[in-house]
Amino acid sequence: MNRPCNSMEPRVMDDDMLKLAVGDQGPQEEAGQLAKQEGILFKDVLSLQLDFRNILRIDNLWQFENLRKLQLDNNIIEKIEGLENLAHLVWLDLSFNNIETIEGLDTLVNLEDLSLFNNRISKIDSLDALVKLQVLSLGNNRIDNMMNIIYLRRFKCLRTLSLSRNPISEAEDYKMFICAYLPDLVYLDYRRIDDHTKELAEAKHQYSIDELKHRENLMQAQLEDEQARREELEKHKTAFVEHLNGSFLFDSMYAEDSEGNKLSYLPGVGELLETYKDKFVIICVNIFEYGLKQQEKRKTELDTFSECVHEAIQENQEQGKRKIAKFEEKHLSSLSAIREESELPNIEKMILECSADISELFDALMTLEMQLVEQLEETINMFERNIVDMVGVFIENVQSLMAQCRDLESHHHEKLLEISISTLEKIVEGDLDEDLPNDLRALFVDKDTIVNAVGASHDIHLLKIDNREDELVTRINSWCTRLVDKIHKDEIMRNRKRVKEINQYIDHMQSELDNLECGDILD
């Protein structure tokens, strides 16, 4: 661009530049002295201003994790990059740069105010992640397609928009179009949109907007459907019986079974297959429903357990809190008594008393904690037993149902074999009435071939059933182990944390007392 700064040498965003900026913009006066004394960590910085610095490339900003406001205006940046780490950013100013496309903003989910004024952007795009966007400034760019406005409909919080001095703002319909398509907008090009204009715009573009809304609603509904389906499947998966509420398993059995498919063209097999499928599906649905029921049961069991544990912990915490509150009351009064006491032997005696109190508190708290640990352990063990039992029963039942499936399959296999052999006999005798597909006829060469083919189909089916069963059993078992492990681990973590907390508190109390002692002795 033909700006005066163009003549200057581009500068690199290095550590020195950042440090200088942070130092300049950090706390002032007394706080500034302190800051200088201690140094400021980049990750503590909340706002950073880097304007008029001839920066060509955004760089070295990854340390500013907590940055809320970043100003990079009036530089010569050509590409938005290096902002991935600034997830807390709320305010981003990139105006008066040389940016051509919007990009690299996908992690800035908290961004509310984005300024890209005076750049070279021609298309509004890649802003999907910015769900909280309220203010968007895109004036003085190269946006020339009105359809870009429709893209902005997805920002439900957008209230202020600036698009002046773009090619589209020349269009006579520009204002009306925006008002109509962005009805929630309050300010356009630094001016408040009055209600009258809004009404006019709405009336003008009503048809197209209605159409658009209809399309959007359809999309939304589709999305929701998809979501619901996914949730449903997820629910089934947690019950370990997904795809068992229909013929999915049966279909998968025949999916890779070329022989079986061929054989289905044999006379009589069609009906056989039909009844077989019906029976098979009924069993599958049984498994499915049983699975859901069991899942519900497991869930209630788990809920009851967690509720009880939570209650126990809460109760225990309350007791602990009460103990501490009581102690603190006493401790405070005795501390002030010590401060007021002037006789050294008395002080020592009182301090001794105090430390006795502290150790008493420690004992009490630890007793409480140990008590809780024991109680919880018992409960957890009981729960573990129950849940393992439940899982065992579930597996057993599913296995028996699966065995029924296998029986059905064997039955079907026998029938099929019978038909095949009789057909073979017929073919050998040459009195087969119907025409068979060629690939099927190829199987009827001799008895071994056909028996092998039927056997292969049967094997595949059995394998599929076995696989499904194995999958279910493994998954539920692993779920069970993981759950129990997690409960144990959580309990251990909780215990450690509590013990640590108690120790820390006691140490603090003790050190406070010691300090007092030292101070007194010094006095």
Next chain:
Amino acid sequence: MEVLREKVEEEEEAEREEAAERAEWARMEKMMRPVEVRKEETTLKQETLRDLEKKLSEIQITVSAELPAFTKDTIDISKLPVSYKTNTPKEEHLLQVADNFSRQYSHLCPDRVPLFLHPLNECEVPKFVSTTLRPTLMPYPELYNWDSCAQFVSDFLTMVPLPDPLKPTIKKEEKVLPKKYTIKPPRDLCSRFEQEQEVKKQQEIRAQEKKRLREEEERLMEAEKAKPDALHGLRVHSWVLVLSGKREVPENFFIDPFTGHSYSTQDEHFLGIESLWNHKNYWINMQDCWNCCKDLIFDLGDPVRWEYMLLGTDKSQLSLTEEDDSGINDEDDVENLGKEDEDKSFDMPHSWVEQIEISPEAFETRCPNGKKVIQYKRAKLEKWAPYLNSNGLVSRLTTYEDLECTNILEIKEWYQNREDMLELKHINKTTDLKTDYFKPGHPQALRVHSYKSMQPEMDRVIEFYETARVDGLIKREETPRTMTEYYQGRPDFLSYRHASFGPRVKKLTLSSAESNPRPIVKITERFFRNPAKPAEEDVAERVFLVAEEHIQLRYHCREDHITASKREFLRRTEVDSKGNKIIMTPDMCISFEVEPMEHTKKLLYQYEAMMNLKREEKLSRHQVWESELEVLEILKLREEEEAAHTLTISIYDTKRNEKSKEYREAMERVMHEEHLRQVETQLDYLAPFLAQLPPGEKLTRWQAVHLKDECLSDFKQRLINKANLIQARFEKETQELQKKQQWYQENQVTLTPEDEDLYLSYCSQAMFRIRILEQRLNRHKELAPLKYLALEEKLYKDPRLGELQKIFA
């Protein structure tokens, strides 16, 4: 003996009317068996009743020592309708039937009291009791249900004792049945109780209990001693029985007209029932009342239990099963009692009394003169009508320590329509604590204010309607040295602020107008958990030790923790060895963190936190100061309100609302004037002249012209007369003035100053009159031709003189 209030019954009847098909109301009169009620007595009583009934709507009878006197005086018999003075043939017939019934009854049951059937009314005419009842529907919704209706009746009436409730015979009877008069000795009760105690408790406890019991007994005895009732069981009393069945009345009950309270039919205060009646029939109780009314069965269709006088009026209320049995079994009794065939078809005649009318004023006033005092054991209840007391006081309950009602324990005063929304004032005389309760709507959102004195900086508790306040203050407690405030629903989650003050420092140079606030020693503030902040950053309590320059912070406890972070700032400004000001040192902030964090260790963070707290402290101190000011303001406002005690008047209250009254009156005036104007414009000039001609005939042209001329000349004459009149008056006034002036000039020297003043005032008045007359004359002169022309025009257009137009046409 207590006087029956017929009014009660009337009132109940009034209410009953729309309930007639629903609940069975029956009037009953009960006399204890030993009582011999004489005819005279009944009559007298009835007279009184009639009186009262007559007076019920407006006149409130005050307790009068001389009962018969007021009976005669207060009622103007001559103004009563004829039905009061005579009996219709049907009534006469009824009286005969009643006499017959009464004779047979006294023959069959000689032991029992003569029936109370047809007392004399205020006009000395015997009337059957049932005909004194007239169901009336009152226009007040409050009178629709029995409880509020009974309450109103009890308020509306004043009890007047009969002059001589005891007859010599009664005293004799008293001795016959002494049992009736003694109250069950409390000892019986106690000994039984003690026996129980014996079984249950150990000797020692029992002894203690005994002692306690004895004390209680003594107290009870003492209390009982106050009212040994010589007439127990002898009193005659009337009350109301409501039968179950209709209007969702689940069971029978009594209403006592004096208190308006309802009693179960099992209540032992009601010793027996002699007879009962409603506006349709009269029943005699044939059941034994040895166990008070407890065993009575109120199935009026059962002739064994209830002997009726008229047959066939209340069949619908009989219970069916009983009806059949009784119909057969008691045939004889019915015959014996002279239920003749003709009686069966005999209906109760219509009531002869006039409908009760209660004016809205009387209804609102409720009690006689709007005031009623009810004396209870160790308590006194006073009631006033709304707006009667200028401070809105409507009732006052005084509780006493002793039976003689001399030592006041506490006073409760209820107010209504107060502009300051004061509802109840509670004064505890023993602790001297006063508590005011307010309804929502006080300008300072006060709810409760309890105090011992109105001086500031004393013990007091003020509660507020926190939703009406911007700062969400619920309660402010004050003692001479502390002030505690409780908050709710604030955006900064403040829940509690406690400030303790030090003794006031005397400032010598202080000007009197400036306030000298007490120094604040300590401010404690507590906060609710702010869910938007993590617990270790959410302050739960902060203590500003102003004097020691300490600030203590305690944070909220995290959900899974039992200890909370703490931080203490020492707010000292020190100077280091080189003379530089120390901004912040690590030992100025002592903190305990449940989970130590890195950034809080930084001096900068601590410094900023401390600076923040310093600002907050300033704010809190300001808040405390403002609260003190507010208390002063509230106290001032309360004092003003107490002094002014303005009452609010509803805009719908047309009687009291002065503004609306004025407006309405103005509207009426305007309407009236409008009306007058209209009348004037409609004045017919032609009428007197047309009257001379034969009516109905069409006027000839000549007649019309003549009429017109006549009318116009008459009008002209009248205008001239008027002008002359004004002229004459004018001249007269002028002459008189001249005379007076002459007289004055002649006697000017001898006049006293008073005479001179008199003269001067006369002059100015006369001048005024003259001026007015002159103006009138001028105006008349101006208007007269116009008026004349207007009349001519009018006449010309008058359709009756249509002939005129023809001429010109």
